[in-house]
Amino acid sequence: MHEWALAEAIVDYITKVSSGKKRFKRVTVKLGELQSIDEEILRFSINEILKADGIHVKELRFEKVPAIFRCRNCGYEWSLKDMEMDEEIKELIHFVPEAVHTYFKCPKCGSRDFEIVGGRGVYVVEVIPE
Amino acid sequence: MSKAIFMPKEKDFRLAVIDRRLAGINEIYPIMSSKGGVGKTLISAVLALILRDRGYKVGLLDLDITNPSAHTALGVSIKELPEEEKGVKPLIADGIKFMSVAFYTQDKPLPLRGWEIDNVIRELLAITIWGDLDYLIIDTPPGLSDEALDAISYFRSPKPLVVATPSPLAINSVRRLLQLLNDLNGLKVLGIVENMANEPSKRVRELAEAFSIKYLGNVPLDPTIDEVIGDTSKLRNTLLYVALKGIAEKNLGPNP
Numbered sequence: 001m002h003e004w005a006l007a008e009a010i011v012d013y014i015t016k017v018s019s020g021k022k023r024f025k026r027v028t029v030k031l032g033e034l035q036s037i038d039e040e041i042l043r044f045s046i047n048e049i050l051k052a053d054g055i056h057v058k059e060l061r062f063e064k065v066p067a068i069f070r071c072r073n074c075g076y077e078w079s080l081k082d083m084e085m086d087e088e089i090k091e092l093i094h095f096v097p098e099a100v101h102t103y104f105k106c107p108k109c110g111s112r113d114f115e116i117v118g119g120r121g122v123y124v125v126e127v128i129p130e
Numbered sequence: 131m132s133k134a135i136f137m138p139k140e141k142d143f144r145l146a147v148i149d150r151r152l153a154g155i156n157e158i159y160p161i162m163s164s165k166g167g168v169g170k171t172l173i174s175a176v177l178a179l180i181l182r183d184r185g186y187k188v189g190l191l192d193l194d195i196t197n198p199s200a201h202t203a204l205g206v207s208i209k210e211l212p213e214e215e216k217g218v219k220p221l222i223a224d225g226i227k228f229m230s231v232a233f234y235t236q237d238k239p240l241p242l243r244g245w246e247i248d249n250v251i252r253e254l255l256a257i258t259i260w261g262d263l264d265y266l267i268i269d270t271p272p273g274l275s276d277e278a279l280d281a282i283s284y285f286r287s288p289k290p291l292v293v294a295t296p297s298p299l300a301i302n303s304v305r306r307l308l309q310l311l312n313d314l315n316g317l318k319v320l321g322i323v324e325n326m327a328n329e330p331s332k333r334v335r336e337l338a339e340a341f342s343i344k345y346l347g348n349v350p351l352d353p354t355i356d357e358v359i360g361d362t363s364k365l366r367n368t369l370l371y372v373a374l375k376g377i378a379e380k381n382l383g384p385n386p
Binding site for chain 1: 141143144145146147150211214216217218231233234235236238239240241242246247249250253254256257259
């Protein structure tokens with residue numbers, strides 16, 4: 001469960017940035033489409049770790065962010081749905097999203113020099129204490 | 131509308147967990163050289179073997195993100211992904227815990243810009259579960275770019291082992307690296323290993339002396355080494371293994 005490792009990082013982060021506070025109104029986490037995180041597993045993992053650490057979060061909110069790419073060579077923009085990705089490659093990118101540069105090129109000019117403009121992976125955007 | 135009051139400057143949540151991931155590691159040795167082709171990867175892999183053969187718990191992390199090759203040195207198959215269990219468990223190769231981005235790129239090119247390389251390093255450090263280790267050896271990329279410097283910036287008390295060769299080209303390059311390392315307060319450089327040298331050279335000795343760094347020893351050039359790369363049994367019979375073993379016994383902690 002790779003999601004468990006990310007969940008530990010999220011809980012450690014919440015603790016660190018709040019100087020050890022134990023009660024939170026809301027925590028918002030963005031989930032980039034490219035990393036194809038299993039939302040339910042991540043939610044379960046975060047809740048288990050929060051419980052073990054005695055931390056209460058009233059609302060754990062996930063926001064999905066579509067993956068968008070922009071070619072640095074020709075400027076073309078495209079999204080994940082424009083790419084045919086088999087399960088094996090999807091799994092490799094799940095662990096290291098930058099591996100997308102290994103398996104894909106700009107659909108217009110063929111350059112691998114493209115940018116992940118949005119939707120790369122997990123990102124904590126909000127930590128609101130009670 | 132509620133306002134988030136905790137939005138620190140560093141917004142990357144992965145950094146919060148890196149110390150925890152590395153907490154069970156006793157000593158971290160980044161194998162560094164700003165000059166390419168001086169033998170960092172082989173020294174990293176063989177040093178990991180030597181420490182393992184002495185009975186230590188050893189990890190090897192390949193941080194040459196765009197050009198990983200430590201798996202080739204150790205003969206590790208990257209076809210099978212490391213196991214997952216509350217994170218990613220490094221693959222065990224010859225008793226060494228091994229992790230590399232090569233598992234995820236399958237040895238294909240991974241062209242990345244500097245900040246993307248940094249992103250990969252953070253991801254690997256956040257998800258890899260090393261457990262308890264006596265030594266973590268890090269194969270670092272050449273140069274003085276982001277990834278080379280990140281190889282020491284995320285670790286608490288890393289002790290770089292610098293690799294040089296007697297070539298004036300390597301000396302000039304390594305001098306620049308030592309100047310940078312010298313500027314990092316509190317960083318202890320383990321010393322310099324002189325590779326591909328049948329005798330200790332005056333140049334490398336003087337370089338070590340100029341920076342008050344220990345000259346750890348020389349490793350002779352072994353013309354047969356390319357024939358045994360990837361075969362750990364044969365690597366153990368090389369001049370590289372023997373010379374590096376002597377250096378490790380003298381300088382890298384007591385026998386367990």
